[in-house]
Amino acid sequence: MSTENRFQFAKSVALNEVMLLEASMNDFAYDTHAHEEFSFGVTLSGRQDFFALGEHHKSHSGNVIVFNPEDAHDGHSGGDDTLHYKMLYVHPDQLTPMLESAGGRRVKDFRVEQMVQDDPVLKAHILRLAQLVEDSATSALEYSSALFEFAEYLARQKGIQVESKLRSKDPVFERVREYLHAYVGEDVSLDALSQVAHMSKYHLLRCFRDYFGMTPHQYWQNYRINRAKQAIERGMPLADVAFMFGFTDLSYFNRRFKPIFGVTPYQFRRHLLRT
Numbered sequence: 546m547s548t549e550n551r552f553q554f555a556k557s558v559a560l561n562e563v564m565l566l567e568a569s570m571n572d573f574a575y576d577t578h579a580h581e582e583f584s585f586g587v588t589l590s591g592r593q594d595f596f597a598l599g600e601h602h603k604s605h606s607g608n609v610i611v612f613n614p615e616d617a618h619d620g621h622s623g624g625d626d627t628l629h630y631k632m633l634y635v636h637p638d639q640l641t642p643m644l645e646s647a648g649g650r651r652v653k654d655f656r657v658e659q660m661v662q663d664d665p666v667l668k669a670h671i672l673r674l675a676q677l678v679e680d681s682a683t684s685a686l687e688y689s690s691a692l693f694e695f696a697e698y699l700a701r702q703k704g705i706q707v708e709s710k711l712r713s714k715d716p717v718f719e720r721v722r723e724y725l726h727a728y729v730g731e732d733v734s735l736d737a738l739s740q741v742a743h744m745s746k747y748h749l750l751r752c753f754r755d756y757f758g759m760t761p762h763q764y765w766q767n768y769r770i771n772r773a774k775q776a777i778e779r780g781m782p783l784a785d786v787a788f789m790f791g792f793t794d795l796s797y798f799n800r801r802f803k804p805i806f807g808v809t810p811y812q813f814r815r816h817l818l819r820t
Contacts, residue, residue, distance in 0.1 A: 549627055557678045559688035562636035565678040570628045574621035583640055583657075584612035585671045586632035593630060594623035597660060604630075604661045609668050611657040631675045635692070643696035646747035657699070667702070670695040682797045689735040690760035693750045717742050718756045721749075725761065729769045730791040735761070770805050773798070774813070783810050 549571035557563040562582075570591075577596075586593075586609065593604040597618035604610050610630075612618060614637055622628035637655075644652045674691055677683040724741045725733060738753075738761055739746045753761050769790045776786045783795060787810075792798035799809045806813060 555678050557688060558681060559677075559683060559685035562639040563674075563678065563688075563692070564634045565675050566632045566634070567675075568628075568630055568632070570622045572622075575619050577617055577619045579615050579617045580612060580634060581614055582634040582636045583614060584610070584632055584634055585667075586610040586630050587668050587671050587675075589629045589631065591626040591628035591630075592623035593620060593628050595620040602661050607663070607668065609662045609664055609671065611660055611662065613656045616660075631672070633671055633674055633678070639692070640696060640699075642745070643693050643747045643750075644700050646745070646751050647693070647697040647700040652700075655699075655703070657703070664702075666698060670698055682793045684732050684762065685734045686732075686738075686762040686765060689746070690750065690762040693747060693760070696747075715756060717744075718753060721753065721761070722757075722764070725765045725768060729765070729772055730789050732791060733761075733765060766801065767805075770801060773802070773810070774806065777810055777814050783814065786810065 549569060550573040551567075551569045553567045555565045555567075557565070564582075575595075586604075588604045588606055588608050588610065590606050592606070593608075593610065595602050595604075595610075595618050597612070597616055602610075603623055610632075641652060641655060644655055670691075674688075674695060677688050677691055721738055721742050724738065735746045735750070739749050742749050744752070750760060753764075757764050759767070773786050773790045773792075776789065777783070781789075783798070787793075787795055787798040792801065795810075799811075802808075802810050802813070
């Protein structure tokens with residue numbers, strides 16, 4: 546095998562049934578095979594050629610590839626350039642309940658019919674999920690929320706009706722809000738929130754967003770960032786702030802803080818000291 550052939554797998558620490566493959570291929574070719582999972586990939590560079598379901602396919606740079614469970618296929622690099630791609634493997638047991646909750650009804654034998662797609666939105670969803678798998682600091686709630694949004698898009702793409710209903714003030718979601726506030730410094734799980742709300746995880750994701758206008762993770766992230774900002778304003782050391790509100794280290798704290806406030810926590814504190 547050429548040294549230009551590299552395969553790196555990463556397992557989601559948040560969801561056991563999600564795996565990521567990042568591969569670079571030059572002279573390697575897959576034998577015909579099939580997966581139990583859905584496979585969602587993005588060709589990053591080069592060209593990916595494969596034979597599946599009686600047809601030859603070519604995926605160019607920027608294209609999305611989708612294999613349904615049990616879709617037999619092979620695969621190799623096409624052309625002279627090295628093929629570089631990322632592929633997410635999501636088990637039906639993980640995806641199907643999300644699709645059903647997104648569409649508001651049972652989904653039987655869900656399939657994506659088009660194997661190669663030029664879809665920038667679908668591509669963005671896949672790459673976002675891949676990035677979350679690669680980031681060990683990703684919380685279970687963040688990953689579940691991102692995967693649910695991905696499932697919603699697949700449901701819309703398939704023509705499954707995605708429900709969105711405005712709800713009046715509901716003590717169930719106020720209770721979930723209070724739980725998120727109480728555990729602002731911990732890695733809150735979707736399982737825990739579903740127990741608080743007494744509803745299924747993916748139904749909770751959909752209803753929570755209808756109620757608050759954001760996913761549970763977005764709400765929790767926004768709340769703890771604002772609490773962290775208040776702690777900095779009170780003069781608490783940055784390392785203590787990061788620890789108190791569940792950020793694994795200062796680098797991760799910076800990555801979460803700056804997109805909200807435009808500056809790092811250190812820069813924010815310096816701004817306060819100059820006033």
